[in-house]
Amino acid sequence: MSSLITMDDLSNDEIQEVLETAERLLPVARGETYLPLLQGRILGNLFFEPSTRTRMSFETAMKRLGGDVVNLGAVASSSVVKGETLYDTIRMVDGYTDVIAIRHPRQGAAQYAADAADVPIANGGDGAGHHPTQTMLDLFTISQAHGRLNGLRVVLAGDLRYGRTVHSLAHALVRFDCELVFASPSSLRMPEEITSDLQKHGANIIESEDLLNHIDDADVLYMTRIQRERFPDEEEYKKVSGSFKLTARDLANAKQELIVMHPLPRVDEISPDVDATRHARYFEQAFNGVVTRMALLCKMLDVEVPANIGGAA
């Protein structure tokens, strides 16, 4: 493995291997143990659009392992505004760093960067394209909660049309024989081509405009944000988004082991009263972004992670 552009760059075995490595690295991610596996290595953070969580967790992942980070910084004050091509920017940063994380509004930009660079590229989201490190941290969260990925029943809810995160996750879950429920307003349904592609790969999929009816059977409920801008008027938005807001009461008959996830930031699609339930996993999920990226960075940099790391310092 060198670059990580889409989830297709990882076999199922490799996914499992990364999740196991991530689990071993938990004490390091929590700061309980110092393990400078990436000492002297430098990550280049190229965020052509802002993404607080992804940028900060890549930085933390690198620094927890003794490595360091250089940031391109705000695009508005970078060489990009002088007309530099993405190719030239990548060729520059690739001389300064050992691995690059890129976030770019244009679909395909990460692959383009990987073609230009000598160092491995981690795709941190390329427009409507892919966001594999997000998918990996989602899988890690599920795997930690349920002890497995296979055969779970996962409800993806909210904006399934524009959400890159749920597209990638759906594909990955099908590889592990999960049953999927797509719960969304009709105008924000999962794109037809994705659904049929998943079904061609043997996926068992239920589509629904109703969320509540599907909670009680679920092992995982993955909520996403419905954006006001997707709707022609405020009335329509309110009517539709209202049915995709989760409260603690909606979880009354859920399975004990149901977990509620969200890529964050949330606005009001999960009520704060859910935070205190046994089901809430979205903050842990954010933290898991660090440990999963630690495992991925080690893999991309070909650095072996010891089998025994030891507990709290």
Added chain:
Amino acid sequence: MSSLITMDDLSNDEIQEVLETAERLLPVARGETYLPLLQGRILGNLFFEPSTRTRMSFETAMKRLGGDVVNLGAVASSSVVKGETLYDTIRMVDGYTDVIAIRHPRQGAAQYAADAADVPIANGGDGAGHHPTQTMLDLFTISQAHGRLNGLRVVLAGDLRYGRTVHSLAHALVRFDCELVFASPSSLRMPEEITSDLQKHGANIIESEDLLNHIDDADVLYMTRIQRERFPDEEEYKKVSGSFKLTARDLANAKQELIVMHPLPRVDEISPDVDATRHARYFEQAFNGVVTRMALLCKMLDVEVPANIGGAA
């Protein structure tokens, strides 16, 4: 101790202990000795409003001790603009870091953050609220110059009405039985409720609209900036602020050991000719922000600072 939100979180003994620790750490702060006490630890810098000095000195403090820092970055390009609550932002960053420094325009935000977070919070200034690390570096500067905090005569001058810094400092100095002179234009007097509260605690306070008459008896002269925006018109501003500008000549009859302090940035309230006098301490005071925050970070992270650190490398 976990979080540091107001000076009330520290007893007088603890204040003295931190100042002693800070003194021991001076060679590390100056880069003469390398002492990676915080290796593997990460500080989250959450500056919801800019503050060059506070942010940079927190960063330096962490890095001088072998730790590292992740920054939230400009709020305008962070998840905050997507409507994320402070609670959610804190819950995210708290998963990435071992300690958080927060600066926020809203009074009470730091305490709110401390309630949300699992990691300790250092209040780097919350609106009209508190700024305890500033107070600690001010106390350290006074203590280094005079060998003690107790019983000094301290003139606080300039804008005493809106200045969070002087409010906190006044409270702290009264705990060490200092005599206080509040010298300000009448429209920028120390708020009545603060003055009377200090007097209830036994404070000996003189209030004056005149600065010059109080310099010769002072051990400490703490200058602050008078902002143009506080005045209805330019004329009024010029008239008033003119009497609160310090020049070297004004120090002609000052005590030898008088020190002149300023939280910086200054505009024109201290003439550059003061810089060369034996009294100027404001640049040293800025440097002291590093060493004091080093001591506080060690305390918050429960890391012991050795009694003997040794001199220049």
Added chain:
Amino acid sequence: MSSLITMDDLSNDEIQEVLETAERLLPVARGETYLPLLQGRILGNLFFEPSTRTRMSFETAMKRLGGDVVNLGAVASSSVVKGETLYDTIRMVDGYTDVIAIRHPRQGAAQYAADAADVPIANGGDGAGHHPTQTMLDLFTISQAHGRLNGLRVVLAGDLRYGRTVHSLAHALVRFDCELVFASPSSLRMPEEITSDLQKHGANIIESEDLLNHIDDADVLYMTRIQRERFPDEEEYKKVSGSFKLTARDLANAKQELIVMHPLPRVDEISPDVDATRHARYFEQAFNGVVTRMALLCKMLDVEVPANIGGAA
């Protein structure tokens, strides 16, 4: 040596010594070897105007050597906008750091900073003034390609009037007895006072409005960007700039060992088909910014670089 403000701060022997040190540091700059010579040291990056490449390569240089960096950050959100003088900003940062890299729009600002600071200052470009670390990386690139600096034939092409980079480089090359060709549109000629000053120092200079005729004899072709804003109208710009765009075909009869350089970012003055030729050195040149600045930082901080560093890890 303490500060590096102009190339005059370095003797020819010192230049050679820095280039040799830089060569030894190559495995460290490439991340093949970890050599924490600057552990515990902090660089203050004060970029009063943006400069992606210079800032990032200073950061990388420091971090590859185990040191760390604190950034002033965007001027718009720094204490500078509150009216702080450059003097005060420098006096603050100088208390936080061991060495400062400054970029400033005003000519002379770097020298002014060096006069104010106790720590050494590296001039990262001061308006129309100097940019010595750029010149050093240019010299390193030439020296690596040709095994020497002396007696080469160097064509400087494009905007020679406003380009600080080519002014500094021309001066340095004359110190090593290079023959210079100044190829530019007439409106962007090298300033008369520079040319005559170089000639007074014994320089052999050819001036020309034609680029192509001078390629075949050249050892080094140094391209620069011609900015649209320099021309009264679009027509004039297109006509003139067109003759200063380099394509692979133009290099058909070039010497085998000719190298093509560019300070980057380029817009369209070097066609992408040049990238694949044996002559292209501009991306390597950007990388050389790291290793050259590593050598300079060690020199400024008086840290000895071992004679034998060893190869890939």
